[in-house]
Amino acid sequence: MAVSPRVFPSRKRCPSTGSSISSKFADLNLVKSLLSLSQDISALKPLQCLLKQKSLSTINKSKLLAIVFEQLLHNPVSTSFSPLILLCFEEMYIVFQRIKTLMEDCCNGSKMWLLMRIQPLANSFHELTLELSTLLDIFPVSELDLSQDVEELFVLVRKHCSQSKPSIDPRDDSLRRDVLALLHQIKKEIVPHHLKLKQILDNLGLSNQSSCREEIECLQDEI
Incomplete structure (x- = not known):
């Protein structure tokens, strides 16, 4: 009697060692990209005449988060991340890209253009900070094997982001x-x-x- 192929359930594929390693490298590459981008922002000079406090605050937050990303790269325990962590990292990367673009536009634009658009630009800094604040709020930092000092830096950035205001310097x-x-x-x-x-x-x-x-x-x- 011939046995129908339907009698046998489809065989589950076991993930190969190669796919596991690729996933790990993909996670690490994402952290490397975040580190590189946060360092790029950290290397920018604060705006000197207008939006000085907004730009300085943004740069300082990037410097602190760069320390977090750097430790993750040097900590072998944290090379495999949960889906929520990866989602937060991906969204952070988008926010950091927008922050860098905003900072560069402000640095490269004319002073008069900057001055006439001071309120919309201040709002942009505020909105991006709030987006970052939301991501830091839901980020499961306890899942990472961070040192106490670095985890405290993370909490500090999260606190400062939540205190952002859209107001401009008088x-x-x-x-x-x-x-x-x-x-x-x-x-x-x-x-x-x-x-x-x-x-x-x-x-x-x-x-x-x-x-x-x-x-x-x-x-x-x-x-």
């Missing part, structure tokens, strides 16, 4: 109002007072001919 807002008032005067063909004009330019970091020329070139590229 000095930045005051400078924006001064520039708008100056532009209004010029529109009415009123010659601005040279001391007030110098003060505004100094506050924007445009204190010499070279910096003013660079600002004009940046504005021309953006218009």
Whole structure:
């Protein structure tokens, strides 16, 4: 009597050793990418004239998280991660990419462009920090074999992220109002007072001919 193939259940495939190793390397590569990206952000200089506190805070958080990622790479116990950890890592990578892009846009843009968009840019820093805060909140840090000091750094970053606010520095807002008032005067063909004009330019970091020329070139590229 012939036996139908349907009598036998389909054979379960046992994962090969190679696939297990590939998965481990994939996990480690993700952590390496996070470390590299967080180090890239950490290496950026804080914005000097506008959004200084926002950019400095972002850089400091990246530096602390880079320490976490670095320990994970050097800790052989933590080379295999749960699905939740991997999901958080993947989402963190996306957030870090957006943070880096935002920082670079602010660094490379003209001061005037930055000033006129100060509130939307501050909101962007805030929103990205909140996204990072959410990921850190659900991240199962207890599953990792981190040292106590590094785990405390993680908790510290999580706490600071949760305290983020969309407000802008009052000095930045005051400078924006001064520039708008100056532009209004010029529109009415009123010659601005040279001391007030110098003060505004100094506050924007445009204190010499070279910096003013660079600002004009940046504005021309953006218009």
